[in-house]
Amino acid sequence: MDIMKLASSALKGITQFAGSGYADVLPDGEFHYTKKAASKYFTAGFGKAVMLPDDIKTKKYYIAGYGENNPAKGVIDPQYAHALWLDDNSGNGGHLFVSLDIVGLLNKDVNALKKALGEFSEITNCRSITIMSTHNHAGIDTMGIWGKLPHTGKNRKFMTILFNAVITAASAAYRDRREGKLYLGRIEVPDMQEDIRTPIVYSKTLTRLRFVPNDGTREIYFLNFASHSESLQGCNSLVSADFPCYLREKIRNETGAETIYGVGAIGGMISMEIEDEDRLRRENRLLESTRNIGYKLASYAMSIEKEKKLDPRISFIKQEFYVPVENPVLTIACQLGILSADAYKLPYSDKKALKTELNYYEIDELKILMIPCELFPELAYGGYLDDDESAEGLPPEINPEPLIEIADDENLLIFGLANDELGYVLPPNDFMLNEDAPYLDKAIDRFGRRHYEETNSMGPETAAIIAENFKKIIDTVNTAKSD
Numbered sequence: 001m002d003i004m005k006l007a008s009s010a011l012k013g014i015t016q017f018a019g020s021g022y023a024d025v026l027p028d029g030e031f032h033y034t035k036k037a038a039s040k041y042f043t044a045g046f047g048k049a050v051m052l053p054d055d056i057k058t059k060k061y062y063i064a065g066y067g068e069n070n071p072a073k074g075v076i077d078p079q080y081a082h083a084l085w086l087d088d089n090s091g092n093g094g095h096l097f098v099s100l101d102i103v104g105l106l107n108k109d110v111n112a113l114k115k116a117l118g119e120f121s122e123i124t125n126c127r128s129i130t131i132m133s134t135h136n137h138a139g140i141d142t143m144g145i146w147g148k149l150p151h152t153g154k155n156r157k158f159m160t161i162l163f164n165a166v167i168t169a170a171s172a173a174y175r176d177r178r179e180g181k182l183y184l185g186r187i188e189v190p191d192m193q194e195d196i197r198t199p200i201v202y203s204k205t206l207t208r209l210r211f212v213p214n215d216g217t218r219e220i221y222f223l224n225f226a227s228h229s230e231s232l233q234g235c236n237s238l239v240s241a242d243f244p245c246y247l248r249e250k251i252r253n254e255t256g257a258e259t260i261y262g263v264g265a266i267g268g269m270i271s272m273e274i275e276d277e278d279r280l281r282r283e284n285r286l287l288e289s290t291r292n293i294g295y296k297l298a299s300y301a302m303s304i305e306k307e308k309k310l311d312p313r314i315s316f317i318k319q320e321f322y323v324p325v326e327n328p329v330l331t332i333a334c335q336l337g338i339l340s341a342d343a344y345k346l347p348y349s350d351k352k353a354l355k356t357e358l359n360y361y362e363i364d365e366l367k368i369l370m371i372p373c374e375l376f377p378e379l380a381y382g383g384y385l386d387d388d389e390s391a392e393g394l395p396p397e398i399n400p401e402p403l404i405e406i407a408d409d410e411n412l413l414i415f416g417l418a419n420d421e422l423g424y425v426l427p428p429n430d431f432m433l434n435e436d437a438p439y440l441d442k443a444i445d446r447f448g449r450r451h452y453e454e455t456n457s458m459g460p461e462t463a464a465i466i467a468e469n470f471k472k473i474i475d476t477v478n479t480a481k482s483d
Helices: 003-011 109-118 118-124 156-175 243-255 277-282 286-302 326-336 377-381 403-407 464-480
Strands: 017-022 042-051 077-089 094-100 126-133 176-186 192-194 203-212 221-224 258-263 271-272 307-310 312-322 341-345 354-361 366-370 414-415
Touching: 042 156, 042 203, 042 221, 042 258, 042 277, 077 156, 077 258, 094 156, 109 126, 109 156, 109 341, 118 126, 118 156, 118 307, 126 258, 126 312, 203 286, 221 286, 243 258, 243 286, 258 312, 277 286, 277 377, 326 341, 326 354, 354 464, 366 403, 377 403, 377 464, 403 464
Parallel strands: 017 341, 094 126, 221 258, 366 414
Antiparallel strands: 042 077, 042 176, 077 094, 176 203, 176 307, 192 271, 203 221, 312 354, 341 354, 354 366
16 A cells, blocks of 8 residues: 555644535434354454654654643654554454554544545455544644634644555554453552542543563553553643553563553543642652553553453444534634534524534443543433532532443443544533623633633534434444344
8 A cells, every 4th residue: 555645635624714604404324233253262353553753853743732832842752653453363353453642633634634544454354444543632633722822733744644544554553463362350440640620530440451572472451541641741842652661661671572552531620640740840750650651541441350351243334414613713723724624504494503423332242432532421321410519509410310320331432532632521500601701711710710621622512412412323223132
């Protein structure tokens, strides 16, 4: 495959908020159900590729996260594309999971990237592709909103490098494939995260899928944990993959295993706790603490003992849907070409909407939901504020049913920033806008709590729409299983 040609071709035209006419009725997703295992083993492979411009010291690339107009001044460690090929040997084809050390990738770019992988998909009989982001705030801008406004911060050369890296990593993962067993393990991490917005709700579970090849060669870890990758913080102007770099490094050095890492429900806002944070910032030692955070989480990952061997059965469904764009700031950013998205006009409405998707997998007994956003954890696990605690006295009954209840599984595994980045998704009963400058400035509620996340959201309807479409998925799944 001519990787550069594929990537450059796929990137053409991805620079503006293009009108795409009226929103068509989207069909219900099809559940690709593997009822019985056809083999004793999975087949898996791992690949990776660096995403780093050769002119990083002479050209302007903007750091994504925190304030805008923060050009990169150098490199601590490179960003990577990591890929996992996973096949249940059912004869239906394998699945590609890609994790990128970036802040996020909008669905329009994701679809262009999948198109660039078209030849790969055809050659390998690939059944599905999931593109995830680690939500890295020390990487190069891949969305556009961290440049020198009103210009986009997204750089075409870096996006080409990113596309090339994904194709390279995917191809390497397919070449690397071998038969083996897949084990599911979990561990509680009680002392690493913090939640800076009420209510204090988040998952402390580190989940590990561990692939063990039959030939005794190096293992593959597929990890999930809920935290923003932002331990280097806003004072940083150097490119890095943040703590996931050191998580992967320690696992590789101590076990030989390679790691693909994804984040969970991180809205609200879930980050890694930094002891003596102010002092470390003053002393310019946040890199030291970031490295230690990665090493500590790696130690938890390697210490998992209780595991279950999974049968080689992979089922999946993709459901596309529309989300109204209530936030005029995002609309303007798209119209100016700062963000890249296609707008659809909703019928019987003046609202614009974006098309996005949910992807749901079942690997034996493990249920996995890939969500296109930074989801507030209470939308996944429950624990909503009641009317006495919410911003404007609204009751929790107006919020959607938590995702684990829809799935009827408290162990539902959620990967955030998958195939899109819609921003924060908040519970409707605690969604509050600034009256004077809605979506432009944060609101302060009756308890003195700030409502910053609303300014980086699509609007208050998003949570219910995601829950509604997940319920549609589960209904389809249950119907297929009952036939």
